[in-house]
Structures are given as C-alpha cells and as structure tokens.
Amino acid sequence: MKRAHLDEIFAFMSVVDAGSFVGGGEALGLTRSAAGKALARLESRLGVRLLNRTTRQLSLTDEGRVFHEHCQQVLAALDDAEASVGQRTGTPEGCCGSPCPPRSAGCMSSPCCGTTCGPGPRCRRR
Template structure:
C-alpha cells in the first residue's frame, strides 16, 4: 500500500477518535482543511461515504463503521508488534505532551522534567502550564497532572495518585488587623474568602475540628479567581482569607507575609493525580514519567 493511502487512513481514524476534524488533524500535525482533504481522497478512492458531516456533528456511515472496525484490527496488530519491541527495550521516545497546574507545575514538575529529558534524550516535551482543566483527549495531551481532581467518570481516561499535599487556611496580617482573626469554622461566614473558581469547577474548603468529622466550608466570597498564584498574591495583599497548598505559601508563612489560621482545625491532604488516556499499551514515554513522579513524591507530601 502506498504511504499516501496510509496517511489518509490515519487521518480518518484520528478524526473518528477525536470526534472532529480540528482535533483529529491536530493529533497528526494537520490543519482542519488538510484532514478534511485526506478524508475526501480516501472516500473517493474507496467509492463510498465514510462519515456523515454536519456543522456540529460527525457520525460514521454503515460503510464507515465496517471500515473503521477493520482498521481497528489492523492498528491493534501494529500496537502489539510495537509493544513486543518497546516492552523489551522500555526506551521512551517521541513527543511527551503535558498539561500541568501553573504553580505546582513550575515548582515541582519542571525539575522532574529536566531530569527526565536528561535521562531519555530521544524524548521531546511540550508543556502547558495552566489552572484551566484541559480536555486531554480533545486537545491531544499524553498526560495531565491535576490537584484534587473530582472522581473521573470519563471511561476514556485513567487516573493514578502520585502524591498528596497539605492545604492551609491563611491570611495576611493587614487583613487580620482590619477584620479580626476567626477562631472557629462558623466565624468564616463573616469573612471575605478568596475562592478558586473557573468555568468548570469551584473550590470547596474541607476542614474538620481535631478529632471530629470533615466539614465542607463555604465562606462569603467577594473575589473569585482562576489561578492559585493569583489567590496567593491577593491574600498577601490583604484582600481576604485563602485556602492554599503548602508548596505555594511556605515561604510566605516563614517570612510572616501570611499567617496560618484556625489552629484548632485540621485541613485535608489533597491528592495529586496523573490522568492519561486509557490505552492497552501505555507508551513508555508516559509510563516512565508517571513512575518518576511516584518515585520522587510517594515518600513525602508536598
């Protein structure tokens, strides 16, 4: 079979798997237009229509479904052949695409990535540092690191706890001088709380009196932000009480820029998750990076 014909088939499979020409083309390094033209050439060569297209939706025709099933069998055979070699060598290679929380990614993942790339010279990395929750499949990421991710209901994804971090209720001395220091969970109701909020999720504070059960706290919120670092800056500026990870504010606590509050309460340890697309054979580049995170972080909480 000609290489051009294989490229057309790969374009078809990628578009079907991703559910759109944009995402399917991006996964192969193609524009939407190039992916559409590749599919059109494939349909012309086969003499059948493989996809029904509307402005908002793609679906397989009957012929497309049969062709897709045969292609899956061929790709599974190729996966098996590649795995038979890859499992012996275990050598990571290719481009590792990551999406990471902005602050945690810079402070904790980037140093690991430096060591990983030094160890495996056949790997390149593309990294997005953002507190936005990316669609891993749609945007073509190999791996996401997420903090306190909700339970995963997407069967296309697999999650694994790689570490835990402690969270701390804190505020700046300037805020406490002006508004007073809360002594109980109930008193948070009359304070300005700095809440993480984005289009996809809103933060809830989980606290408990020592020896008691956990309570979900929702204080009054006049300022909501979609960045952990922005919340830290707002807290230091005296704009309210924050609920932040220790890795982000340890230096502020040590210097006195922030003060830990509610000593009679305990905060939860929050899981740090590695989330990745479910595959029968996880690529060595992904598996080795997950193993590195577990190796470096499992013995301690951040």
C-alpha cells in the same frame, strides 16, 4: 500500500477518534482543511462515504463503522507486533561486529555489547 494511503487512513482514524476535523487534524499536526481533504481522498479511492457531516456533528456511516473497526484491528495487530519484537530484544545477542581488541575499554561501536568490547551473555565476537 502507498504511504499517502496510510496518511489518509490515519487522518480518518484521528478525525473519528477526536469527533471533529479540527481535533483530528491537530492530533496529526494538520489543519482542519488538510484533514478534510485527506478524508475526501480516502472516500474517493474507496468509492464510499465514511462519515456523515453536518455543521454541528460527524457520524460514521455503516461503511465507515466497518472500516473503522478493521483499522482498529490492524493498529492493534501492529501494537502486538511491536511489543513482541520489543520483548525479544531485551537480551543482547548476535555478533558484536567490533574490530576492537578484547581488552579495549573505549569501544562503543556495538549496540549489543554495551559500553565495552566484552561480549554480553548471548553475544559473540567476530
């Protein structure tokens, strides 16, 4: 999927969540016009209308509601994926990769071994 397509989807989600093009655009650092154009590109690409627009309110079409629900599920799955990776990286492990001598106190080039060259509980030196 192209980055531009993701940006359009984020604009759609933001507009729906905010309930307006102004609020949705502001949440993403976009103008009302840019958020509206992103949504128009998404609707054109999908070949369906996602939102009913009047001068006073926005409402999801049936297709928009289904698409929004799918997008929410995808974002929740991404949150879960990110959380699972974050949980795994709590304990340093792997190769230190530092060419420093074992007693060097100034080596800070290794992200897994902290501020010294001494290996962490699950680190090994190259």
